[in-house]
Amino acid sequence: MLSTEQDILAAAEDWRSKGRDVAIATVVETWGSAPRPVGSHLVIDAEGNFLGSVSGGCVEGEVVTEALDVIAAGAPKMLEFGVADETAWKAGLSCGGRIKVYVERLD
């Protein structure tokens, strides 16, 4: 159903149009073995509901938490996850890759 990045962006538009607060997370850079390609999206609402993926499920929890901050504050954020990063171990990007994720509020 929601198989492509565009379907996920269509859902984001739909959510926002219905008055929900929404953030969009986008994989903007990957190094090494990253599970999702550059351009992959995760769409999050203020209740923590989400669609799509930016990894194989490893860092989505962390991205959703950060997205709630972005929805509240309004300014975009750049997140980085990788093996060299304590947080990444905690979040568990076990594939050994590194990714950069841009999180922005849909206004």
Added chain:
Amino acid sequence: MRLDLLAALNAERAARRACVLITELGGGVQRLVKAEDVPGDLMEAALEPALRSGKSGTVEFDGKSYFLTVQVPAVRLVLIGAVHISQALAPIAKLCGLDPVIVDPRTAFASPERFPDVELIAEWPDAVLDRAPLDRYSAIALLTHDPKIDDPALERALKAECFYIGALGSRKTHGRRLERMRAKGFSEAALARIHAPIGLDIGAVSPAEIAVSIAGEMIRALRQKPLRSEEKAA
């Protein structure tokens, strides 16, 4: 992201048109550039290759980093003729990320037993293509040798400026095909876009080998040069 930009991006996608959303990663400033507006845009040199590859990515421009969200329609491949070559070409096309559909009004050919895992439409090509029109992001291969099946599809492919149009048949068969298209008023420039004899010249003999040569020719048309209509727009 502004909702109006997202809505515009989604609208372009629904209309099967390409576009690029540009995000300045420092300040978050964004704008949307439609494919038709890329020639002449100040970031044209970065946008044009991004559109051609269909891949999103980060680019540097004027000392700043920008993320390009590239949106291009999925490439559709229409195979006219539920023939032996199509049986091999459809799965190859799928492996390459194309979206194949086979059209043939002859139900003896267009049987699900012969084509278990691919969309198959046992109708006349003109009816099918009027319902779901071809566009610049479509490829078409005419494989029946039968003018009453191939020609209506060819006319629509030429008008839609499909990025790839291949037609099976000997030089003699193709010569007669060109005569029929000239009589319909198509220009020599338009007719020169038909790949015939079909496929890269790799000495292909079996249907599967011919399918590989056609797939190779399609990929070259897709990846190696700007789409014809983009050249014209530039």
